[in-house]
Amino acid sequence: TENEGNGLMSIAFPRLHIVIAGIEKIIPSIEDLDLFWPLLATHGTGQQVTAYNSIISGSRFDGEPDGPGDMYVVLIDNGRTKLLAKEQQRNALSCIRCGACLNGCPIYRSIGGHAYGTPYSGPIGAVITPHMRGLEEWNHLSFASTLCGKCTEVCPVKIPLHNLLLQNRKDAVEEGYSTTSWKRGMMVSKRMFMSRYMMDIAGPVTKNFLIRQFAGKLWGERRELPKVAPKSFKQLYNEEFRED
Ligand code: SF4
Structure with missing residues (x-):
């Protein structure tokens, strides 16, 4: 066709x-x-x-x-039978290669297909490539997603793509393919982001400084890092609605 x-x-x-x-x-x-x-x-x-x-x-x-x-x-076959044996992930094989998830994906639309470095790109490529070419070398594709879920929304055969990306991430961590520094970073982030108290300890100037230090290089030299707003949502909410 x-x-x-x-x-x-x-x-x-x-x-x-x-x-x-x-x-x-x-x-x-x-x-x-x-x-x-x-x-x-x-x-x-x-x-x-x-x-x-x-x-x-x-x-x-x-x-x-x-x-x-x-x-x-x-x-x-090339890994497809192994994928078929995985009950939670086998429906990735129902893909008809229509490309709708690629067109809907904000990551694919920004970086294009060649950046994936493999014939199957976009969300479905990020899901199946680690199964076909090896999780150790290709698990990074499953992490290159915002998990916005647009791919799942547009897929005509109802593959839960963003859930499968999460499943690949879980498999990669459980199989030991994440570095110690990554794991430590995730533990610290989890503690911080889940605690309102921790999030409020530093003001916007300190937060912007820390983000520049730790995320500046990852973000890339040619892009401007977004800045933390002068007032947090909690402060704005309290100012607007709280009656003391
Ligand atoms: S939208 Fe669904 S069927 Fe179409 S390419 Fe993506 S995963 Fe495959």
């Missing part, structure tokens, strides 16, 4: 057609295309159906002018 005709053209000329596809691409029957074709087109490009849709049933028969002489289908 496509809009440019490139796929159609590229299967017409070669003498040998090799299809390489993940095992999750197999659908129960050809009748199910009735559902999948419009679902993919609507959520991928906003069309009711894409311009070119081809059903390729095999190599060319004797006397036919077009099509390859031989055709092979290579089905790739």
Whole structure:
């Protein structure tokens, strides 16, 4: 299914057609295309159906002018069976690659697909890549998310993407792929952010100083760090509503 005709053209000329596809691409029957074709087109490009849709049933028969002489289908597992065995995460394999979660994701829209460094980018890429290419090396993708949940909201097959990102983070920590300094930083942040008293100890000037010291480099030299407001929400609320 496509809009440019490139796929159609590229299967017409070669003498040998090799299809390489993940095992999750197999659908129960050809009748199910009735559902999948419009679902993919609507959520991928906003069309009711894409311009070119081809059903390729095999190599060319004797006397036919077009099509390859031989055709092979290579089905790739590459970690998919292991993912299927994980009850809480297996629904990531229902993805139809429509790209709606990519278009909805504020991170993807800011950094683009190449930044992910892997063929599957965006929220679904961040979910499945650690399963396919190894959690140790690729778990960072699951941390590059604000967990806003837009991806989950737009997914036509209802994959709970932001929950799966959290699950990957949990797996990464439990399998020991986080550094000691990261764990300490998280413990201190948790204690601070969960205590109103701790949050009120320092004023805005001190808070801005601390943020610059600890987060300035991470934020990047070319971006301006957001500043803590002169008065906290609690102070504004008390001034407005509290009767003493
Ligand atoms: S995860 Fe959902 S929204 Fe994202 S590409 Fe797959 S089917 Fe589309």
